[in-house]
Amino acid sequence: MNRRLIFQVKKRVQDDELNWNESYENVFETWGSIEGFSGTKSDTLVAGALGVKSPKKITIRYREDVKQDMRILLQTG
Known part of the structure; x- marks a missing residue:
């Protein structure tokens, strides 16, 4: 358990123009481990976002x- 993890939930918030926006809210942080974690080797760019x-x-x-x-x-830095 050597990695700092942030758990989030999706929230829908209505703005002043009555548009619904989705965002994520931190629920808690905890230590954990990730098996199969190999850094950037298994990361890929999907539609401009890291997947x-x-x-x-x-x-x-x-x-x-x-x-x-x-x-x-995964909390870094």
């Missing part, structure tokens, strides 16, 4: 507030 070619196995300590639809970011 991942192959799935990774992420391990953290048990938490009841983890949901299947959460996005997980």
Whole structure:
């Protein structure tokens, strides 16, 4: 468990012009490990955004507030 992970949920917010915008909100940060993590070798550029070619196995300590639809970011720096 040597990587700092940020778990996020998607939020829909309506702006002043009544348009719906999607954004992500941090829920919690925790230490975890990523199996199959090989840095930039498995990263790819998809439609101008950094994507991942192959799935990774992420391990953290048990938490009841983890949901299947959460996005997980690797904190760097």
